[in-house]
Amino acid sequence: MTRFSRFMESFAAILLAVVWISPLMFAVWAAFHSTSDAVNFNLSSAWVLDNFRTAWSGAPWLQYFLNTFLLVTVVLIGQFILTTLAGFAFAKLEFPGKGFVFVLVLMQLFILPEVLIVENYAMVSRLGLFDSILGVGMPYMASAFGIFLMRQSFKSVPMELHEAARIEGCSLLGILWHVYVPLAKPTYLAYALVSVSTHWNNFLWPLIVTNSPETRPLTVGLSIFGAPENGVDISVISAATLMSVAPLLFAFLIFQRQFVQAFLRAGIK
């Protein structure tokens, strides 16, 4: 009985996995076949690279890759700096108004940048950042989630280490840099993973604030590539889609173990 139920469970788990991966598998199938063979599932048909050639020549993908790469880097650096400073202040310093400000920050968890697109768009234009990578990244830098995470992580650092560093004559920023930041490495890593995958995938906001191929990230480029007036070619779209997800997907496959480990060690719960 137990063996049977174990077997059933394995079967269910694998079935779910197959279902979950199938859209990607079909994209691979479609991307490497002519459209007609792809939709008719001619299993014996030839594997071709034409779709990739067509897709590649159809848009400045390298530029899009570069834009996305710059975007996630800029956002990540901004987030690291801002959330470290703010998280440290919330975790280890006592000052009047702290509780109130912390509630404000928590509120921001729910004031989604996505909902405020109209005013944020006006703000970015006012700051002269419209159609710039900084403009895409800036609204996300003071991440409440990140501040919260850093606060939790810094709080768990024992006060003795702090005191020891202070007695050695470290300034407050020095202590932050030499004691807290190294100890919070797993948190940084986990947060970086969440942040990178979020912003690599972000769409609506970049759709609104980017206006030219020089700033467009991959997601927006892909949607524009896939939205010609008179219809889509499934194979070419699949090829373009695969190209745009490949870097992150491979990175994930290669660093899978570290990825999960990072989450475990960060103790996000």
Place this chain on the structure above:
Amino acid sequence: MAERVNIERRRQAIYGWLLLSPAMILLSIFAFYPTLATLWSSLFSRGTRRRASEFVGTENYADLFADPTFWLVVQNNLLYAAITIPVSIAIALAMALWANSKISARGFIRTAYFTPTVLPMIAAANLWLFFYTPGLGVLDQIGSLFGLPSINWLGQPETALWAIIIVTIWKEAGFFMIFYLAALQTIPEDLKEAADIEGTSRWTYLRRIVLPLLMPTTLFIVVNAMINSVKLIDHLFILTKGGPSDASKLILYYIWEMAFAFFDAPHAAGMTILVLAVLCIVATIQFFYIDRRTHYQ
């Protein structure tokens, strides 16, 4: 001595505010000020060539409440949230338990579950379009093997929203799984051993020991899922554009459409304020709940 404490206190205050200021400035610019500005602009009418913008008080809100599309969209979004949140969490939990157990092919399973998370929603939508398209689509082809009639998943009001919901669940579950997986590893092995010795069934062990220990994680995920049920609309742009007959239109998409396709910023602002108000209420309830139920160190 008192003097030194005082200096130290002042020093901390200055440092505290200095360290907070960059984040606070950005939060003010991109969260607090826009919220107020949205509230303000929702009280004015739209300016056109014939009529300049003027103060209209709550008229925009009255318009929204009288707009049947608005109510349809609200209803859609509620259904969207009511299905995607529990289902994706339940699936995520099952995935985490499986990925954590000694099942064969665990590596493959884990990878497969997690893959949708690294795909941009917009790309994922392209993949799913290939699934849903009547006649050509994978679902129809599979259906036809069993003699089922062709179903126009995205083209019928009864199924369009469900098709969208499925994509969302597919995308989210793997992401939530990671959090559960992390939490599961912190549950000490000896609890399991003790349960085995006592002859507790796996089901009871799961229900009485694992689930309570996962409670904080679950709450964290619920918050995330709720936020996603408002903001995860990218696939609408590819799959349905809110159609047919608004059957799959969600509120953020309607806001976008109002502001950027209909050029009607005031009504978009009104809707934004309503969404924020609802989120705020939910947030307040959550915080009280979290405060009571869990213990963040």
Place this chain on the structure above:
Amino acid sequence: MQKLKKLALAAAMGISLSAQAAAQTELTMYYPIAVGGSLTEVVDGIVSDFHAENPDIKVNAIYSGNYDDTRVRALSAINSGEPAQLAVMFSIDAYDLIEQELILPFDDLIAGDEGKAWLDSFYPALMANSQIEGKTWGIPFQRSTIVAYYNKDKFRAAGLDPEKAPTTWEELVDMGKKLTSDGNYGLMIPSTGYPYWMFQALAIQNGKELMSSDGVTTYFDDPSVVETLEFWQSLSVEHGIMPTGTVEWGTLRQAFLEGQTAMMWHSTGNLTAVKKSASFDFGVAELPANLRKGSPTGGGNFYMFKDTSAEEQAAALKLIQFMTSPEQAAEWSIATGYMGVSPAAYETPALKAYTESFSPALVARNQLENAVAEFSTFETARVRDGLNNAIQSALTGNKSPRDALAEAQKSAERQLRDYR
């Protein structure tokens, strides 16, 4: 002394640099594109030809997706103070653009008889959407009508004359029935994306316009309009020659190429793409008639934005004139399937040779004599949305055509009340 010299040199260089900058007028143009990415190369080619002729003008042509995306992008740019002098946008956006005070009429920009002659050189049917309140607000660029594509092989297989596409609604239904076999349909008319456009074609054929020419009245609940929607619905429900539910605009071409339907109605802008990938013998025909023949025009016009200097306006006008000149129009038509926008384009050697070897390229133009302005009113996006929803509700069986259209009419009247 040495220092002074350097300074003078620097100053001189500065002056010459700025003089150079002043000599060059920079234009930013947003445009949508019909079929897939590679056509951006065609536009880039046209632009670089233009640069060669006009070295003092620099054009940044920005491809920005479909028509809706392009409008959003161009207007965002303007709202945020980014430069944008001209754009190719939906011909039916004119009312909204005027109402938002964003565009300039061309009448004021062009001088005298020469300018008037230029405006008159285009097909009048293509100008219909741009002429509002006595002025011309748009110049036709990528323009289309709806045409019927049909699979000649399937016509032969069904025992029909492959050279004779249906010319009346009755023939359409009869032939459609013969062409329908299990799993494959006789006809597909797309009902996502631009359902109002297809519906307008049917309504015209049924003898009724959907809107008044001043853009403030719609006739959705008119009996013959209701009858039109009933006819469309009957194609699937009663006659079974079309799938039930909506037919997806974006994947329809693929469905036609895969032989899932023997006939499809689609934009002529799809012609080149169909020609490239059809593995069977296909034909293109004018749409059938009920009371009369007809199709709305469609597609994009050039618009000139208001906040532009006189210099930029002159440069932009030059660019528009270049891109709509007969030679360029001919090249564009061959590359896409869109119409040559002026009779002169069809007299160019290139397009003449092309249409002689490939006669379907003439169908859209021949249809122009029966063509009317595309559906467009004030508040056009929302009014259109209401109509689209009514059409989709009827086709999906959620509402009766009469109720759905009455609802759309009511909401249109609410939107248009302020403009009367």
